[in-house]
Amino acid sequence: MNTKMNQCIMQGIAQGDTAIIESFYRHNLCYVRNYILQNGGVTADVEDIFQEALVLLYHKLQRETLVIDVSIHTYFIAICKNKWRNQLRKQRKLYYTALPIENPDTTTTLFTETKELQEEQQRLYQKHVMTLGEDQKNVLHLFLEGNSMKEIAKIIGYSEGYARKKKYEIKEYLRQLIQQDPMYKECISI
Secondary structure, three states: OOHHHHHHHHHHHHHOOHHHHHHHHHHHHHHHHHHHHHOOOOHHHHHHHHHHHHHHHHHHHHOOOOOOOOOHHHHHHHHHHHHHHHHHHHOOOOOOOOOOOOOHHHOOHHHHOOHHHHHHHHHHHHHHHOOOOHHHHHHHHHHHOOOOHHHHHHHHOOOHHHHHHHHHHHHHHHHHHHHHOHHHHHHHHO
16 A cells, blocks of 8 residues: 555544545455454454454554554554454463464455465464473463463563563564464465
8 A cells, every 4th residue: 555545544544534434444344354253253343343443543643653664454454453362362262373474464365364274374383383492382372371471470480571571582483483484485375
């Protein structure tokens, strides 16, 4: 998406321009709906997550602190996906599932994944999780079970800040391993 169009949409949302907000809504709703419904949600969840994400985006645009290098649509969909995963984690519905391995440019295309592709991504994820050390697996497992960083720090014996840093480093390391795997390139080219 060109930056001028991106800027126009961001300005319109920040100013409360009804036409731009409605167009933005129509453009993004199907992607968000598909993602949430395919990942254990219901229609009411779609509406809640979409609304929460839109309010969050609006507030960020109001503060004029938002600087992004992807389209506003990709950014918004990523917000929705993160909010949904956080909600699943809180509800303890998200157990030991794959971390997202897509990049922001392919976010919209991955909403139409087939079951077979999801299973392939899961195998790829699990293959690389098995290469992690026991401490790394433990931190990741506790995180994916929905434990807060405070709980993880207490269980493992780290400070909360160090636990947060370790979790980030583990996720980034895992993401790098996955993205370097030839099978990853096959998964994203489908």
